[in-house]
Amino acid sequence: MPENTEALVEKIKEYYEFLLEDGLIVEIANSGVFKQLKEGHRMMEIGDSVKYMPLLLTGAIKILREDEEGDELLLYFLEKGDTCAMTMTCCYGESKSRIRAIIEKDAEIVLIPIHKMEEWLAKYKSWRSFVFESYNIRLNEMLETIDTLAFLKMDERLYKYLTGKAVVTQSTTISNTHQEIAYDLHTSRVVVSRLLKQLEHSGKIKLYRNKIEVLKF
Amino acid sequence: MPENTEALVEKIKEYYEFLLEDGLIVEIANSGVFKQLKEGHRMMEIGDSVKYMPLLLTGAIKILREDEEGDELLLYFLEKGDTCAMTMTCCYGESKSRIRAIIEKDAEIVLIPIHKMEEWLAKYKSWRSFVFESYNIRLNEMLETIDTLAFLKMDERLYKYLTGKAVVTQSTTISNTHQEIAYDLHTSRVVVSRLLKQLEHSGKIKLYRNKIEVLKF
DNA sequence: AATCCATTGTAACAATTGTTACCCGTTCAA
DNA sequence: TTGAACGGGTAACAATTGTTACAATGGATT
Numbered sequence: 274m275p276e277n278t279e280a281l282v283e284k285i286k287e288y289y290e291f292l293l294e295d296g297l298i299v300e301i302a303n304s305g306v307f308k309q310l311k312e313g314h315r316m317m318e319i320g321d322s323v324k325y326m327p328l329l330l331t332g333a334i335k336i337l338r339e340d341e342e343g344d345e346l347l348l349y350f351l352e353k354g355d356t357c358a359m360t361m362t363c364c365y366g367e368s369k370s371r372i373r374a375i376i377e378k379d380a381e382i383v384l385i386p387i388h389k390m391e392e393w394l395a396k397y398k399s400w401r402s403f404v405f406e407s408y409n410i411r412l413n414e415m416l417e418t419i420d421t422l423a424f425l426k427m428d429e430r431l432y433k434y435l436t437g438k439a440v441v442t443q444s445t446t447i448s449n450t451h452q453e454i455a456y457d458l459h460t461s462r463v464v465v466s467r468l469l470k471q472l473e474h475s476g477k478i479k480l481y482r483n484k485i486e487v488l489k490f
Numbered sequence: 491m492p493e494n495t496e497a498l499v500e501k502i503k504e505y506y507e508f509l510l511e512d513g514l515i516v517e518i519a520n521s522g523v524f525k526q527l528k529e530g531h532r533m534m535e536i537g538d539s540v541k542y543m544p545l546l547l548t549g550a551i552k553i554l555r556e557d558e559e560g561d562e563l564l565l566y567f568l569e570k571g572d573t574c575a576m577t578m579t580c581c582y583g584e585s586k587s588r589i590r591a592i593i594e595k596d597a598e599i600v601l602i603p604i605h606k607m608e609e610w611l612a613k614y615k616s617w618r619s620f621v622f623e624s625y626n627i628r629l630n631e632m633l634e635t636i637d638t639l640a641f642l643k644m645d646e647r648l649y650k651y652l653t654g655k656a657v658v659t660q661s662t663t664i665s666n667t668h669q670e671i672a673y674d675l676h677t678s679r680v681v682v683s684r685l686l687k688q689l690e691h692s693g694k695i696k697l698y699r700n701k702i703e704v705l706k707f
Numbered sequence: 708a709a710t711c712c713a714t715t716g717t718a719a720c721a722a723t724t725g726t727t728a729c730c731c732g733t734t735c736a737a
Numbered sequence: 738t739t740g741a742a743c744g745g746g747t748a749a750c751a752a753t754t755g756t757t758a759c760a761a762t763g764g765a766t767t
Contacts, residue, residue, distance in 0.1 A: 280555045302595040338633065362626045371633060394618060401611060408625045417633040418587060422639040423676050450744060459640050461725060466745060472514040667714065678755060683715060
């Protein structure tokens, strides 16, 4: 936990030095708020009004979509160096979140007041690049999600989910119940159990209680 | 067809006067190329390198995604006042198109060289707003597409497709074969025929040869 | 008129996914 | 120690979607 602004500048530099100008990093440290968040923390809900844009320093965040009946779907994970473009959306146009964000792995973030975003756009070229780059990454991530939904069958989606999760959490062991996975993929627990069993038989994973080991990538 | 730059300025003003500064519109008219494109024209293919960003004045464009096997999926339609954010993606980072664009309804567009985009970002506030607004619209459109894929059944997707298409083409009559619809929804012709019959029985549409009439919205 | 071809309708069947029900084993609290 | 709650396995069945096959229709062409 950075003790003061100086320390925060150093902390941000660790992850953003090569992306953002020094002057901008100082501004971020001055007007941003550093936070440490625990796994499982619900950072944002659908309909919440968005006042801050998060910069992710460490850890991982999962971004979910929900329909009217409350059914969920995992959109993508945010990792170190990412920011949430769906949040940036809120600086122009609507100010309500259209997604849910849950900490997937203990995270350190810096919250930036959204009015700064526009201010820095005119002022810092590196900020413009960063913001655009973020939008692009997000658009491509959404494309990927669409491809997955449209072109893959459930067993492929499941396997992709497991390997993807292993990557963002930097661990081949996934600590989830079948029910939780079912929520993320928007299917039922029985279907997940069935397909996990198949994946185990084909030697790609190993099943334990509350735990799945990914063997192949 | 505008005869000269003066006429093009007027033409662009018709659609963008309230969005973009006058000075910017003049610049667009100077460095942009006006084009008229016919329905069915394949404007861009996956893998094409992107050198221009299109501003849509009239008509409609459909944006498709394709997987390795050549299976297609409709992502969304672009309409008057829209631009293609997936194209803007190409100004930073990769320069290859990740989508296919086909004229859905005779269109008039202005092609802007992509290097102008960055130049104008620093120079015109209205351009920044426009570009951000476009990104946001596109992100939300992609979210909508994801919702549709994840939460709707095929009959609902089909009905949504028909009504959506009626809106962008500004006509309740849809001139498509069942096979063409099947491609857009990434399913088979037989499935489309079956579900269309159901929709007809429920009184939402009326079927003809090469033609579908949307009765309810 | 005869023929061809694209389009649509439909039946029969297969594969995938979703649902219900019930099992067993583990964990945890009373 | 007992029982409830949770996590997971599995069978049986239902619903949805995909596939194959073939018939019927209507235009277009010769």
